[in-house]
Amino acid sequence: MGWNKVAIVGVGIIKFGELFDKDWEVMVEEAYLNTINNVDKGFDPKDIQAAWIADCRPGAHGTQTIAGVSLVGNIGLAGIPCTHIENGCPTGSDGFRNACLGVASGVYDVALVLGAEKMRDKSTAEMLSLAAQGHPVLQRGETAMTMFAPQAMRHMHEFGTTKEQMAMVAVKNHKNGVYDPYSHYRYEITIEDVFKSPMVCSPLNLLDCCPQTDGAAAAIICRADLAEKYTDKPVYVAGFGMGTDTFYVHEKEDFTEFVASVRAAKQAYSMAGIEPKDIDVAEVHDCFSITEIINYEDLGFCKKGEGGKFIEQGKSDLDGEVAVNPSGGLMSKGHPLGATGIAQIAELFWQLREDVRNSNGAGDPGVNEKRQVKIRKGYGLQHNVGGRGISNSVVTILTRNK
């Protein structure tokens, strides 16, 4: 029996992509409306007592300092409390975690958490430099690629992980993304496509990397005992964890695991009272192909060093031991930092209800259901890892089991 103090009763996403035609305020409003308009038994916005807005780099979309009011002011809810959360790549999932703490505290019955990010209004170089601008050490050459590529090198060296296995992650996630109308990219690729794509930072080719994507996602959560007002099929928060690691790369002892993820997962499994084998479906942080392989190990889906075999043997396919990234993952769906974690939670909400077919997904009838995972034990896992030095991770475990 898990924590289950908080229930998710509604979720919403906007189509991810290069959204030059939508400013931040429009993205936020659309994600909010998609959420409240798709609650099973209807939803009155007046029920929302507090909100959290997750946004990592406000500097990229015209509001250097964003403040909570930028959300509630935009969606007609000025008056209620709203906190702005930033936490690197797990910004969205940490926003969700803080909203859960707020509801579990007994202070707020119903809360909104919304994540959004504009990634394309500035160049990738500017986006990267924003993360460490002015820092005496970190601004010198530290990019996402230069943090993750050495992990791939070391994993290949220690465990015999191959570039083919890494490419298989991209192939799987792009295939899943075809069935997700919210996904930024919707085309299949092959291992050869990955190999032929330009080298970004050895051993990572372009198609080993997730794109820069704009997007927004939201969820309505409430006290578990109030959920039936909104839906007969709530999804409960069984547990969550957040882990951190040393800030600077040179302080790390191991380049083949993300210690922050291991710590976050341990807390989450303990709180949920389950083991990795109980997870039916997972949305994990595949910012690079090697990241997903290391995640399999860090999250306990397989033993250390066996992540490469795990993907090769199809164990993370839609019909595998644990379906990983049915939405297409960061690799295909995209990675708008503040939105990513909440979009993963939205996907798990639909998956666990076995209701992907009815996700309010950008039209395209007959497509969504093709990524529905068969739910056996009733648990889903959400995971992000990142931040400078890959020092920051959140894991959330959701369940349909009351």
Add this chain to the structure above:
Amino acid sequence: MGWNKVAIVGVGIIKFGELFDKDWEVMVEEAYLNTINNVDKGFDPKDIQAAWIADCRPGAHGTQTIAGVSLVGNIGLAGIPCTHIENGCPTGSDGFRNACLGVASGVYDVALVLGAEKMRDKSTAEMLSLAAQGHPVLQRGETAMTMFAPQAMRHMHEFGTTKEQMAMVAVKNHKNGVYDPYSHYRYEITIEDVFKSPMVCSPLNLLDCCPQTDGAAAAIICRADLAEKYTDKPVYVAGFGMGTDTFYVHEKEDFTEFVASVRAAKQAYSMAGIEPKDIDVAEVHDCFSITEIINYEDLGFCKKGEGGKFIEQGKSDLDGEVAVNPSGGLMSKGHPLGATGIAQIAELFWQLREDVRNSNGAGDPGVNEKRQVKIRKGYGLQHNVGGRGISNSVVTILTRNK
């Protein structure tokens, strides 16, 4: 009987000022050490299960995106969860609020909340522009002064509030600041000094405005029932509230009150189960002299329109009806955005324990006790208001009453 689910067991501040000799990481570390080294019965950092870092404008000190790990990585606590909170001027107090929600949720027993801000490494013009950089409307001419000066004009017009009364706020807070070794400024001023200081934005002279200040402050909080492990004199969180208002100034109906403050105060008083007359001591947001006068009204210390008389009659003096800003307030102590709210809470912790004498304050023996307020009913109130459009407020009510 208030909420009282969370207790404060230790607080710490660093000397506020122009700290060009200390980088952000050093400020954070000092505030942390001042906190854990001054817990009555001693404190083992291993007890901290989660942390929150409040920082409004990381762009000003070399980390454009800061992430929670920047705190725990710096103070030797890498491993535990840490969230970065930003929320305009109430950034520090909203960090405190989120930490309280975390402890009250039952997920974490003991938490650290630390606020810090570098305000002087960039020019004031840059700091201001950071708040709305790139925004199509707000970056055009909206500064703190142009938001608050019209409030003063209107308050003078509607209620006969005078420039003398506004100046009295500055005089009082500078006088209090002399007795606070943490304060940025430590000198008395006169009404004439205020009038003779340069006009910044009519009717606000330079000495009607708070300075730009670097600083850091922290607090250790825990489940109320665990407090006795750390101290025999805990201070409880009796209640808190956060209110928001419309985002743009042109949407506001009233220029003589801060609706966000009124909403925040209402929630906080209700949660604490008390009325304004029960407050012995308050640390309120005096970013400008007019702000404190309006705060008296918004927080219920006096009737609407009578804020000017309230200061004139000495009712907010150290020995008045409610002692307001014994620390010197933002006006004298300074306003490092992320630190401000937590420093206010630290002051109230000392005041309510009638222990200002022993605050770990930068030496200067025999001085601290001169600002000790006589505690009668046992309640203190903390308040911030700000953000673009002055649309964002947090109120926290603390008590020594179990």
